[in-house]
Amino acid sequence: MAEREARGVYEGELVRFLKSDETTGEVRTADGKRAVLVTGVLWKSLTDSLEGKLAGEFDEVLFTAGRAWGTHAYATFAEGVSASRKSLYHTRNMGLSDFKQQFNTYLTRHGWGRFDIYEKYDLIFIDLFSSPLPEMTERREMGACSLMAGFFSGFFTELIGVELSCIELRCAASGVDKCTFLVADSSITASVRKWLSKGRGFDDIVAAIGAKEYLGKK
Numbered sequence: 001m002a003e004r005e006a007r008g009v010y011e012g013e014l015v016r017f018l019k020s021d022e023t024t025g026e027v028r029t030a031d032g033k034r035a036v037l038v039t040g041v042l043w044k045s046l047t048d049s050l051e052g053k054l055a056g057e058f059d060e061v062l063f064t065a066g067r068a069w070g071t072h073a074y075a076t077f078a079e080g081v082s083a084s085r086k087s088l089y090h091t092r093n094m095g096l097s098d099f100k101q102q103f104n105t106y107l108t109r110h111g112w113g114r115f116d117i118y119e120k121y122d123l124i125f126i127d128l129f130s131s132p133l134p135e136m137t138e139r140r141e142m143g144a145c146s147l148m149a150g151f152f153s154g155f156f157t158e159l160i161g162v163e164l165s166c167i168e169l170r171c172a173a174s175g176v177d178k179c180t181f182l183v184a185d186s187s188i189t190a191s192v193r194k195w196l197s198k199g200r201g202f203d204d205i206v207a208a209i210g211a212k213e214y215l216g217k218k
Contacts, residue, residue: 017109031076040136047137059146066150073151074158077106112148120211124164124183126152134173144173149181156183165189170202182209 018035020027027035051058081094081102094102096117104114113130134144145168153166165186171179180202182192188209195205 040132040138043136044138062146063150063153066147066152067154068150069147070151070154070156071158072154073106074155077103077155080106122184123188123209123211124156125211126181126183128179128181129177131172131179134171134179139173144171145179145181148179152181152183167192167196169196169205184209 017030018027019030027037029035047062050061054061096119100115100117108114111132113128113132115129116127118125118127128145128148131145131148133139133147137144149166149168153164156166157164163186164183165188166181166183167189169180169182169192170176182189192205192209195208200208
């Protein structure tokens, strides 16, 4: 598909998703939820203020907020999938390729980038391309996407039905081309967090948790 044609398809999708009422000054989603368009200036102002007040607890607060958001987002996502199939279809029945397509549509529609996923046993690797957070917050260090880590934790906990945590293994804020997250049991993410704090590298950590196959996708 040519770039111009692809852009037209996306813009048409966005028009169907967002409805603006100039008489009331409201923007609402297709399912009637209130929305606002937030630029990086406001987002950066908010995060800078919170970081100044919360100091060492800043990332934990963003993770907690993201987790609540991810939990709610899953319910919205599941409703949308059921509605599109015109049945009470459970998202846990979806094949991986179908889920990837549906979830990518959800993320891109909301402006949060696009993703790819790799699973191995009880490990889920998520590659997030074009995450808005490093750019909008202007953070240049590892871990700018704590909000998204929380989001994936909440979303995949609801999707799979097992309590899961999430940690960012590498971040576009540090100069790589994508953000990579690990969704797994909290005992695994706790170990990874300890290794990251000691300066262990991405490849070393992935190998340590027994997922060398993923390195071929990086």
